[in-house]
Amino acid sequence: MSAPESLTIRRPDDWHLHLRDGPILRAVVGYTARQFARAIVMPNLVPPVVATAEIAAYRDRILAALPDGARFTPLMTAYLTDNIDPDDLAQGHADGVITAAKLYPAGATTNSDRGVTDIRKIDAALARMAEIGMPLLVHGEVTHGHVDIFDREAVFIEEVLKPLMDRQPDLKIVLEHITTAEAVAAVEGGGARIAATVTPHHLLINRTDLFRGGVRPHLYCLPIAKRERHRQAVRAFATSGQSRVFLGTDSAPHPIAEKESACGCAGIFSAPSALELYAEAFEEDGVLDRLEAFASLNGPAFYGLPVNQETVTLTRAPLNVDGPITIDADTAILPFRSGETLRWRLS
Ligand code: DOR
Ligand code: ZN
Numbered sequence: 257m258s259a260p261e262s263l264t265i266r267r268p269d270d271w272h273l274h275l276r277d278g279p280i281l282r283a284v285v286g287y288t289a290r291q292f293a294r295a296i297v298m299p300n301l302v303p304p305v306v307a308t309a310e311i312a313a314y315r316d317r318i319l320a321a322l323p324d325g326a327r328f329t330p331l332m333t334a335y336l337t338d339n340i341d342p343d344d345l346a347q348g349h350a351d352g353v354i355t356a357a358k359l360y361p362a363g364a365t366t367n368s369d370r371g372v373t374d375i376r377k378i379d380a381a382l383a384r385m386a387e388i389g390m391p392l393l394v395h396g397e398v399t400h401g402h403v404d405i406f407d408r409e410a411v412f413i414e415e416v417l418k419p420l421m422d423r424q425p426d427l428k429i430v431l432e433h434i435t436t437a438e439a440v441a442a443v444e445g446g447g448a449r450i451a452a453t454v455t456p457h458h459l460l461i462n463r464t465d466l467f468r469g470g471v472r473p474h475l476y477c478l479p480i481a482k483r484e485r486h487r488q489a490v491r492a493f494a495t496s497g498q499s500r501v502f503l504g505t506d507s508a509p510h511p512i513a514e515k516e517s518a519c520g521c522a523g524i525f526s527a528p529s530a531l532e533l534y535a536e537a538f539e540e541d542g543v544l545d546r547l548e549a550f551a552s553l554n555g556p557a558f559y560g561l562p563v564n565q566e567t568v569t570l571t572r573a574p575l576n577v578d579g580p581i582t583i584d585a586d587t588a589i590l591p592f593r594s595g596e597t598l599r600w601r602l603s
Contacts, residue, residue, distance in 0.1 A: 262571045263544055263600075267564040268531060268551035270295040272393070272432050272453045272504030274523065275318060275330070277301055282321045283583050284509050287527040289328035291602060293564040296393070296504070297330045299358055300367040304335035308348030315353070327566075331355040333393060337370050338377045342384040349390045355559070356391040356430070357381070361412075363399040365478040366508070366522055371395075375416055382420070386427040391559065393430045396439065397479055406463070409479050410438040417442060421450070430558070433458065433506045435479045437489035443500060444493070451558045453504025454494040456533035457524045457592060462487045473520040474590055477508065480522075494550060495541045502555040505530045509589045512580060526592040529577050533593065535570050535600040568602060575601040 273288060273295040275281050288295055297318065299305040305314045311332045318330045334345055334357040348354035359378075360371030372378055385392055396417060397408035417431070431443055434452045443452040457477065462484045466475050475481065494501050507530060508523030515521055526533060531551065538547045556563045575598040580588035 259539070259572070260544065262569055262603075263535070263547065264567050264569045265548035266552035267293045267566040267568050268503060269293055269555050269564070270505050270507070270530065271430070271502055271555045271559075272296055272298065272455075272506050273527070274298045274300070274506070274508040276509060277314070277317065279583050279587070280509055280511075280589070281318065283581060283589070284507075284525070284527055285318060285321050285328075286323045286326065288507070288530075289322055289326040291527075291531050291568070293327065293566065294329045294331050294561075296355065297332055299333045299335035300360060300365075302367055304337070304367065304370050305332075306335050306337055306340065306370075308334070308344050308351070308353050311348060312353045333358045335360065335370070336372055336378055336381065338373055340378055340381045342381040345381055345390070346384055346388055349388055354390070356393050357385060358393045358395070360395050361397060361399050361416075364395050364397045364408075366510075368395070375420060379423075382424050382427055386424050389428065389560070391428040391430055393432055395478075396431050396434070405480055406482055409434070409436045409482075413438050413442045421446060425449075428558075430504075432504060433479060434490055434493075435482050436486045440489050440493040444498065448500070451500040451502065451554070452493070453502060453506075454490055455504065455506045455524070456526050456530055456537070457481070457506075458487065459491050459494060459537040460533065473515045473517075474592070475524065476515070476520055476522055477506065477524045478522040491537060491541065495538055495543045495546055497543070497546045497549065499549065499554045499557060501550065502558065503530075503534060503551045504555075511583070511587045512590050513587070515590070524592050525589050528581075528591045529575060529593065529598055531568070531570065531602055532575055532598045532600045536598060539599070570600045571603050572599060573601045574599070
């Protein structure tokens with residue numbers, strides 16, 4: 257059978273996205289809205305969005321930043337802190353303002369200082385979320401200084417995730433941006449209540465790529481890319497056709513000056529060509545026919561939301577990924593694979 261020249265699928269959603277605020281929000285949101293019908297928007301602003309009123313105001317700023325004619329729905333998340341108010345969370349969920357809540361272990365990543373210092377401190381909120389069917393989105397890394405950065409996800413699964421799943425058997429969990437064979441096993445073996453998102457970059461790069469010919473700050477993200485065996489495990493899972501794994505770009509824009517720095521920020525900005533990047537990986541593995549489930553069906557099924565009615569078409573045609581995106585005279589953002597040519601293009 258010859259390779260297809262085009263692929264039409266239900267319009268996809270991005271189940272893990274950073275949009276930021278202000279000028280960066282206005283510069284990046286159009287890239288996501290062009291490809292995706294909905295996105296789960298991360299709450300790690302400075303300061304983080306914690307309370308329902310702050311989350312509703314952030315949602316309105318996102319809607320106001322959309323290009324004219326965009327058809328895009330931001331699905332909002334609450335940033336869990338040690339002092340999260342379970343009543344406010346439940347009310348925000350009941351009112352349709354908050355879709356899910358995000359667990360950042362304090363210090364795990366960008367803007368996580370106000371994250372949770374000990375998961376037992378939010379037991380009441382987690383019990384309430386289980387009761388009302390509100391999913392917990394997890395940045396699955398421990399933060400202890402003595403744990404090697406490449407082991408942080410695997411240690412989190414043993415020390416935090418598995419005990420949590422035992423304590424809260426009804427809590428729905430999305431283990432975000434998985435990077436290890438251990439995460440794949442935990443999700444595969446965890447039953448219907450747990451799912452994973454996978455980023456395009458974790459399908460395409462391993463930790464050696466971070467140092468190919470010199471240090472590559474634009475490939476630095478958290479969780480950090482792991483060794484090749486783990487990339488292969490994550491990729492096999494994402495492309496397997498299993499329904500509890502779906503698309504979440506973790507597209508995370510940072511100004512170039514903050515990436516190319518003595519202490520560069522974690523985050524890879526993939527929004528401009530996200531779907532095309534996933535298509536490359538699925539095609540390489542000979543399973544383009546499974547892209548639609550991963551990108552457009554599995555996420556809604558897990559979240560209990562309708563599938564999008566519209567379709568999008570990918571065409572086999574060279575796509576040049578544009579260079580830096582200018583924000584203002586001093587600020588620009590470099591997209592993942594910028595300057596390179598991809599094989600698929602969204603019509
Ligand atoms: O690489 C990352 N960047 N990982 C995260 O968890 C956060 C994100 C960001 O906000 O920049
Ligand atoms: Zn993220």
